[in-house]
Amino acid sequence: xxxxxxxLQILKETSRTFYIPISILPPGLQEAVASAYLxxxxxxxxxxxxxxxxxxxxxxxxxxxxxxxxxxxxxxVDAFAAGFSGYEDILEEVTIRIREWSILAPETIAPRxxxxxxxxxxxxxxxxxxxxxxxxEADLDRYTFGVAGAVGLMLSDLWTWYDGTQTxxxxxxxxxxxxxxxxxxxxxxxxxxxxVSFFPDGWNAAKMQEYALRNLALADAYTSSLPDGPALxxxxxxxxxxxxxxxxLANGKEKLxxxxxxxxxxxxxxxxxxxx
Numbered sequence: 001x002x003x004x005x006x007x008l009q010i011l012k013e014t015s016r017t018f019y020i021p022i023s024i025l026p027p028g029l030q031e032a033v034a035s036a037y038l039x040x041x042x043x044x045x046x047x048x049x050x051x052x053x054x055x056x057x058x059x060x061x062x063x064x065x066x067x068x069x070x071x072x073x074x075x076x077v078d079a080f081a082a083g084f085s086g087y088e089d090i091l092e093e094v095t096i097r098i099r100e101w102s103i104l105a106p107e108t109i110a111p112r113x114x115x116x117x118x119x120x121x122x123x124x125x126x127x128x129x130x131x132x133x134x135x136x137e138a139d140l141d142r143y144t145f146g147v148a149g150a151v152g153l154m155l156s157d158l159w160t161w162y163d164g165t166q167t168x169x170x171x172x173x174x175x176x177x178x179x180x181x182x183x184x185x186x187x188x189x190x191x192x193x194x195x196v197s198f199f200p201d202g203w204n205a206a207k208m209q210e211y212a213l214r215n216l217a218l219a220d221a222y223t224s225s226l227p228d229g230p231a232l233x234x235x236x237x238x239x240x241x242x243x244x245x246x247x248x249l250a251n252g253k254e255k256l257x258x259x260x261x262x263x264x265x266x267x268x269x270x271x272x273x274x275x276x
Contacts, residue, residue, distance in 0.1 A: 021237040035105035039117040042098040058125040065121035116154040144177040152176030159231040174218020181212035
């Protein structure tokens with residue numbers, strides 16, 4: 001079985017936003033970013049699982065973190081099995097196959113991905129235990145850093161590893177936080193349905209939109225400072241979709257339609273062709 005091809009297929013099934021930018025990355029970098037995305041998607045599916053209770057989510061997430069911390073030159077075939085014991089039929093395929101995703105990346109960068117996923121898994125366990133209670137803006141900053149800002153930092157490390165591209169780390173955090181804040185806005189009603197709100201006390205959609213735009217300004221600065229190359233091509237797409245989603249929500253839509261997404265990507269393509 002071709003693990004890279006399999007990973008791209010699972011990616012296509014799980015993320016409309018990230019499949020396209022990952023699928024156009026060059027060999028080596030593509031495997032690294034796909035590995036990171038799928039490892040993080042694996043733990044994300046536990047955090048968002050509709051039937052698991054919070055203590056169980058925390059237990060599963062901590063087990064994954066401890067296994068990832070034990071990695072040396074990969075993981076034994078059954079490395080994650082004990083942690084998943086009893087839940088194999090409940091968990092998503094992307095979660096069950098986390099060992100495969102963890103060894104997809106080139107060995108010179110894979111441990112950085114294990115480290116980032118282990119740390120995020122621990123943070124998600126904490127948030128599950130407190131039922132994602134966000135009371136203040138500092139709580140919101142903590143949450144958006146833990147599940148997204150830290151991803152921005154890891155991506156910066158991947159760009160440097162691949163071709164020496166240097167980035168501003170504060171802006172990298174803003175890139176992750178901005179995308180996450182847009183997700184929070186888009187999923188607010190759905191989250192309320194499961195008894196969770198990421199809006200700090202007293203905040204409304206307008207206030208969260210302001211927070212998202214403030215971080216997207218950092219994301220814009222991050223992206224515009226990238227040289228022509230794979231990092232820029234990758235970052236432009238989710239950023240354009242995040243801006244488009246904010247606009248759609250402001251206009252009363254629930255999310256971007258498929259045709260909206262296609263139009264945004266086409267627009268981005270023509271801008272890049274002109275620049276090229």
